[in-house]
Amino acid sequence: MNHFRHSQRIAGRVVLIMGASSGLGEQLAYAFAVEHARIVVCARRKERLARVAQRCAQLSRRPATLFVTDVALPQEVERTIAAVERQVGPIAIGINCAGFGRMMSAIEMPPEVTAQMFRVNTVGTITASREMARLMAARHSGTIVNVASSAGKVATPKAAVYAATKAAVIAYSNALRLELRQTGVHVLTVNPGPMRTPFFAHAGAAADYLDQLGPLALTPEKVAAQVVQGVLTGKRELNTPRLFEAAHRAYDWVPRVADWLTATVFNKK
Numbered sequence: 001m002n003h004f005r006h007s008q009r010i011a012g013r014v015v016l017i018m019g020a021s022s023g024l025g026e027q028l029a030y031a032f033a034v035e036h037a038r039i040v041v042c043a044r045r046k047e048r049l050a051r052v053a054q055r056c057a058q059l060s061r062r063p064a065t066l067f068v069t070d071v072a073l074p075q076e077v078e079r080t081i082a083a084v085e086r087q088v089g090p091i092a093i094g095i096n097c098a099g100f101g102r103m104m105s106a107i108e109m110p111p112e113v114t115a116q117m118f119r120v121n122t123v124g125t126i127t128a129s130r131e132m133a134r135l136m137a138a139r140h141s142g143t144i145v146n147v148a149s150s151a152g153k154v155a156t157p158k159a160a161v162y163a164a165t166k167a168a169v170i171a172y173s174n175a176l177r178l179e180l181r182q183t184g185v186h187v188l189t190v191n192p193g194p195m196r197t198p199f200f201a202h203a204g205a206a207a208d209y210l211d212q213l214g215p216l217a218l219t220p221e222k223v224a225a226q227v228v229q230g231v232l233t234g235k236r237e238l239n240t241p242r243l244f245e246a247a248h249r250a251y252d253w254v255p256r257v258a259d260w261l262t263a264t265v266f267n268k269k
Contacts (some may be wrong), residue, residue, distance in 0.1 A: 009232065011036040012062070014089045016081070018071055018128055019098025021048040022198055024147065027224035028095055033059035035228060040084050040091075042069040043098065071098040071124030072116065081131045093231060094132040095145040096125040101162035114161050121165035126172055129187075133180060140184035143231050146173045150193045150239065166191075177236070188230050190238045192223050 015032045019025040020041035033039050033056040041052050041064065049066040056064035065088050069080040084091060099121040102113050129144055136142030151159050152166030170189055177187035195218045223240060230238045 010093070010228075012038060013092035014038045014040060014084070015093040015095070016040045016042065016084055016091050016132075017095045017097060018042045018069070018077075018124070019096070019147075020052055021045045023097075024192070024195060024220040024223055025095070025097035026052050027220040028097060028227060029056050029064075030059060031221075031224040031228045032093070033057075033064070036060050036062065037093070038062050038088065039064040040067065040088055041065075042067045042071075042080055044068060044070050071096075071128065072119040074123065074127045077124060077127045078131055081128065081135070085135060090139060091132055091135065091142065093143045093145065094128065094136075095147070095227075096128050097145075097147045098124055099147070099165075101159065103158040103162075105158055106160035109161050117161055117165050118168075121162070122168045122172075125169050129172070129176060133176060133185060136185040137180060137183040142184075143186045143188060144173075144176070145188045145190060145227060145231065147190045147192070148173065150191045153191060153239075186234055188227070188235055188238065190223070190227055190230070192218055192238075192240050194218065195220050195223060 010032065015029075015037040017025050017029050017032075017040070020029045021043035022045075025041075025043070029039050029041050029052055037060060039053070039056040039060060039062075041049050041056065043049050046066070046068050049068065053064040053066045065084075067080045067083060070076050081091070081094075100117065101121075102109065102117065104113075125146055129146060132142065132144055136144070146169055148169040149162070149166040151163040152168075152170045155163035155167075170191070173187050173189040177189075180187060218241060226238055226240060229235075
């Protein structure tokens with residue numbers, strides 16, 4: 001089946017993106033808008049969301065809707081998803097992309113930052129996934145996309161807490177996929193490596209961190225295109241770049257070598 005025929009499964013359908021005001025979430029909104037989806041964007045920053053929604057409407061030639069939502073607050077997430085279903089329509093594709101990190105040694109990480117990272121990265125994703133899964137399972141159709149991270153598979157220094165939040169998302173997504181396998185609802189887990197987004201500036205990484213990675217640093221536009229393709233083809237898991245997937249496998253096969261690599265080659269923060 002060619003891409004055009006695949007895309008008919010997206011055109012006109014409601015695609016909800018949590019964490020869509022910048023970075024990968026923003027590019028995912030545009031990528032699905034190009035496929036003529038009915039885009040709904042959610043995040044805390046209303047002005048940025050309004051700009052993203054306007055661009056999505058131009059690309060899709062369909063209305064785009066925004067909801068100001070703090071994913072760290074479960075009740076807000078629940079209310080938002082209920083409002084989308086009521087005001088826009090049934091969610092066909094739900095993407096959990098909200099998240100943040102702080103690059104700091106484990107022993108120096110403040111407990112309040114640890115708690116907030118888990119509230120946003122993990123609990124927010126779990127809450128949204130649960131609510132969307134419940135609705136989709138009743139309809140026997142839908143796709144949930146949970147954006148985790150390569151850090152959830154191969155942790156590096158100064159990313160202990162962030163890696164833990166994303167490892168939890170990977171484990172949750174794997175179990176959710178198994179629970180939903182007979183319902184017609186698909187779960188795609190996305191594990192990207194470092195991307196050229198504002199994430200690392202806010203995370204406190206070295207100013208030249210992404211430059212040191214060179215071609216290993218991904219662009220959010222490229223990852224967004226891969227996610228669209230993964231949804232269209234029913235992919236189970238997306239790991240990018242491929243070198244990071246190889247590193248994950250090496251972590252299982254030769255853990256001492258993998259520890260050395262993550263402590264040296266990949267330790268640029």
